[in-house]
Amino acid sequence: MTREEVLKDIRSKFEGEILDFCDKSPHRVYMxxxxxxxxxxxSHLFLDLGARFNIASGMDMMDRIEILYHHTLEDLNLMISLxxxxxxxxxxxxxxxxxxxxxxxxxxxxxxxxxVRFRGHPDMRHLLLADNxxxxxxxxxxxxxxxxxxxxxxxxx
Amino acid sequence: xxxxxxxxxxxxxLQEEPEFFxxxxxxxxxxxxxxxxxxxxxxxxxxxxxxxFDQSTFVIERICGICSTSHPFAYTRAxxxxxxxxxxxxxxxxxxxxxxxxxxxxxxxxxGLAGHFLGYNTVYMWVWKLREEILDAMEILSGxxxxxxxxxxxxxxxDIKESDIPDVLRKVESIVGxxxxxxxxxxxxxxxxxxxxxxxxxxxxxSIEFSALGPTSRASGVARxxxxxxPYAVYxxxxxxxxxxxxxxxxxxxxxxxxxxxxxxxxxxxxxxxLPGGEIDAKIKNVPPGEGVGHIEAPRGETFHYVRxxxxxxxxxxxxxxxxxxxxxxxxATVVGETISDATIILAAxxxxxxxxxxxxxxDVDGARLYDGQDLIRLSQLKTERLRKELGFGS
Numbered sequence: 001m002t003r004e005e006v007l008k009d010i011r012s013k014f015e016g017e018i019l020d021f022c023d024k025s026p027h028r029v030y031m032x033x034x035x036x037x038x039x040x041x042x043s044h045l046f047l048d049l050g051a052r053f054n055i056a057s058g059m060d061m062m063d064r065i066e067i068l069y070h071h072t073l074e075d076l077n078l079m080i081s082l083x084x085x086x087x088x089x090x091x092x093x094x095x096x097x098x099x100x101x102x103x104x105x106x107x108x109x110x111x112x113x114x115x116v117r118f119r120g121h122p123d124m125r126h127l128l129l130a131d132n133x134x135x136x137x138x139x140x141x142x143x144x145x146x147x148x149x150x151x152x153x154x155x156x157x
Numbered sequence: 158x159x160x161x162x163x164x165x166x167x168x169x170x171l172q173e174e175p176e177f178f179x180x181x182x183x184x185x186x187x188x189x190x191x192x193x194x195x196x197x198x199x200x201x202x203x204x205x206x207x208x209x210f211d212q213s214t215f216v217i218e219r220i221c222g223i224c225s226t227s228h229p230f231a232y233t234r235a236x237x238x239x240x241x242x243x244x245x246x247x248x249x250x251x252x253x254x255x256x257x258x259x260x261x262x263x264x265x266x267x268x269g270l271a272g273h274f275l276g277y278n279t280v281y282m283w284v285w286k287l288r289e290e291i292l293d294a295m296e297i298l299s300g301x302x303x304x305x306x307x308x309x310x311x312x313x314x315x316d317i318k319e320s321d322i323p324d325v326l327r328k329v330e331s332i333v334g335x336x337x338x339x340x341x342x343x344x345x346x347x348x349x350x351x352x353x354x355x356x357x358x359x360x361x362x363x364s365i366e367f368s369a370l371g372p373t374s375r376a377s378g379v380a381r382x383x384x385x386x387x388p389y390a391v392y393x394x395x396x397x398x399x400x401x402x403x404x405x406x407x408x409x410x411x412x413x414x415x416x417x418x419x420x421x422x423x424x425x426x427x428x429x430x431x432l433p434g435g436e437i438d439a440k441i442k443n444v445p446p447g448e449g450v451g452h453i454e455a456p457r458g459e460t461f462h463y464v465r466x467x468x469x470x471x472x473x474x475x476x477x478x479x480x481x482x483x484x485x486x487x488x489x490a491t492v493v494g495e496t497i498s499d500a501t502i503i504l505a506a507x508x509x510x511x512x513x514x515x516x517x518x519x520x521d522v523d524g525a526r527l528y529d530g531q532d533l534i535r536l537s538q539l540k541t542e543r544l545r546k547e548l549g550f551g552s
Contacts, residue, residue: 027387028238028450052381053368054452055483057463057476068463070450074386079450102368105486106478128195140203 003076006049010080014041020083030068032083038069039094041082045071046100051080053102058110060141065091065114086116095121113140160188163497167196178504185496190488205475210236210310210444213472217462218304220477223266226259227455228477229308231462234389234451236310239444239466245436248312253390254428255298255307256453257421261332262291263456264414267508268339271411274502275352280339287335294328297321312438322429329425336422340415353408357491357503360405367487370480371458372413373507377405383454395427407506414508444470455480457508481509 001009007029011018017037022030033041045051054070069082086093095118096103107118108127115138118124126133137147166177175196181189201220205213217228230252237244244252265288272280292302298317299305307313317325343349359369364377374381380401384392400416402409446468452461458480465474484507491503 025238025241030448052365054459054461055476055478057474057478059465059474059476070461070463072387072452074381077387079387079452081450101366101486101489102483105482126195128198130195130198139200 001049001076003078006073006076006078009049010041010044013044017041027077028079028081030081030083032085035084035086035093038082038084039096039099042069042071042096042103043099045073045080045082046102049073050075053100054079056103056106056110058114058116058140060088060114062088062142064088065116067093067110067116069096091116092119093117094119097121097123112138114138115141159183167193176509178500180492180497180500182497185498187492187495187497187500190492190500192485192488194485202475202477205477206472209470210441210466210472213475214309215306217475217477218306218308221479222303223263224259224455224457224460224479225304226255226308227453227460228462228479230256230453231451231455231460232464232475232477233308233310234453235449235462235464236441236444236451236466238449238451239447239464240449242311242439242441244312244439246433247316247435248437248439249390250428250432251307251313251315251317251437253392253395254317254425255295255305255313256390257424257428258291258295258298258329260456261329261418261421261425262288262295263508264418265291267456268411268414271502271505274505275349277348283335284339287332290328290332294325297325297328309438310444311441312436314438316437317429317432322432326426326429329422333419333422336415336418340412340419343411343415349411350408352499352502353411354406355404356407356499357495357506358405359487359491361403363487363490364405367490368483369458369487369507370483371454371456372410372417373458373484373487375399375401376409376413378403383452383459387452389453391428392424395424397424397427407502410506444468457481458484481507485509 011021014033014037017034018031019034020032024030046053051071051073054072056067056069058065058067065086065088067084067086070079072079084093091114093116095107097107097118098120104123105127107121108124110116111118111124112126112129134147138144161182163180163182164177165180167175177193179191180187201216205216208216214229214232217232218225220228265284269281269284269288272278272284295305296302298321299307299315307315359373359377361378364374364379369377370381378401380399382399385399397420400413400420402413444466446466448463448465450461450463452459460480461478463474463476464472467473487507488504492500495503
């Protein structure tokens with residue numbers, strides 16, 4: 001399939017799910033989608049179109065939590081990033097890690113550093129943070145404050 | 158048969174970085190495995206958000222001592238992806254040369270360690286001696302054996318002197334003979350075959366499912382290389398081959414890396430001989446608001462950076478994904494069913510790099526060092542003294 005056919009295929013299959021479509025450059029496309037559509041859309045990209053999952057990147061925008069799922073269609077040299085916006089007070093989304101291994105670790109990482117709950121994820125243990133890290137403290141949130149008086153993190157280095 | 162859990166780590170007996178493997182074994186057979194990382198988490202992503210775009214290049218260069226160019230390369234490409242801009246031709250060539258030099262010395266480092274893991278220390282000594290030639294070449298080019306500080310958004314920081322080119326070329330080409338000898342030795346050596354063939358197989362299907370990267374995927378028959386799939390710098394203009402093998406075992410991972418080094422020599426040679434003149438820096442003044450993605454083929458696979466700018470002089474979000482983050486989880490598919498003696502080399506075969514995976518940082522309080530070398534020696538002496546007393550040795 002050509003670039004146009006792939007994009008047309010995605011847009012026609014998930015017409016109601018795509019909230020915003022940004023054809024940024026020949027190699028980059030960003031689509032904002034409804035969070036409920038992440039599993040069917042990412043699965044379609046990965047399993048049907050043969051895209052490789054690069055990674056997901058989460059970000060705290062103060063009024064919302066945003067996650068981008070980056071996928072590359074290597075034959076077309078095209079990166080498609082699916083953007084979801086989540087409620088910052090209760091960020092929740094269905095887990096892709098439950099379905100495909102490639103998404104497993106990054107969901108664990110985003111869960112612990114941004115506090116997103118991935119529904120159905122098989123293994124929600126800490127990945128990078130220490131086991132004694134307190135619940136409900138997320139280091140990549142914008143309003144993160146140091147909780148451990150003995151730590152040498154965050155002293156303006 | 159009863160099951161036993163064998164803990165390896167957090168201080169790994171062979172590898173330099175802390176990680177914890179918990180192997181569940183029945184007799185000699187591994188039946189389950191779990192990994193724990195995070196012992197080195199430095200919070201570099203958070204740190205980078207407080208630096209300006211130029212400073213971040215130096216911070217992320219310190220993510221990894223081996224891939225010290227991959228991260229700045231991916232990062233600068235991410236910044237350059239935020240808005241339309243062109244990097245000068247000469248800078249593209251210099252970037253390619255540095256990146257391929259790094260690939261060679263990284264693969265040599267791994268090959269030496271792999272020999273060591275297999276109990277084959279001759280390979281280890283030979284290969285690391287060979288690596289010195291490349292490090293010398295990199296020192297001529299950048300002034301340093303590692304952490305080259307060559308990259309900046311918009312170009313490179315340092316030009317290559319015409320008078321240095323013959324020396325660099327001679328050093329780089331000098332490894333070819335030994336590399337070919339090593340390649341033939343590995344292909345023929347019955348010990349290496351016995352230890353690595355059919356061991357720790359990552360099938361093509363599993364490789365795709367885990368989205369494995371770099372030599373780990375190419376050894377499993379998945380032709381995946383960012384340099385070919387999404388060409389950057391000058392890779393699409395040069396004549397070189399992507400190395401792909403089909404078996405997915407440790408042996409194939411060795412072969413892929415050895416052959417790749419020979420391709421890298423070809424690339425460096427072509428770049429040095431065709432280096433165009435001109436500027437080396439596009440001199441970016443401001444980074445407008447927006448987001449950009451940069452991905453490049455590091456020695457271990459694709460390194461991926463995502464940078465978001467809000468129009469100020471620093472990134473508001475900087476996501477770093479090192480290749481080991483995708484490659485390490487393949488242990489679930491490769492180690493189970495193998496013997497415990499093979500587990501070390503299988504786990505090492507992806508060329509894991511935890512420091513990158515965990516992206517850690519920097520700890521000084523108010524600019525002051527907590528401990529310097531002298532303090533650590535003193536602490537160690539005090540401890541030895543205490544132990545001697547406790548154990549009843551003469552003072």
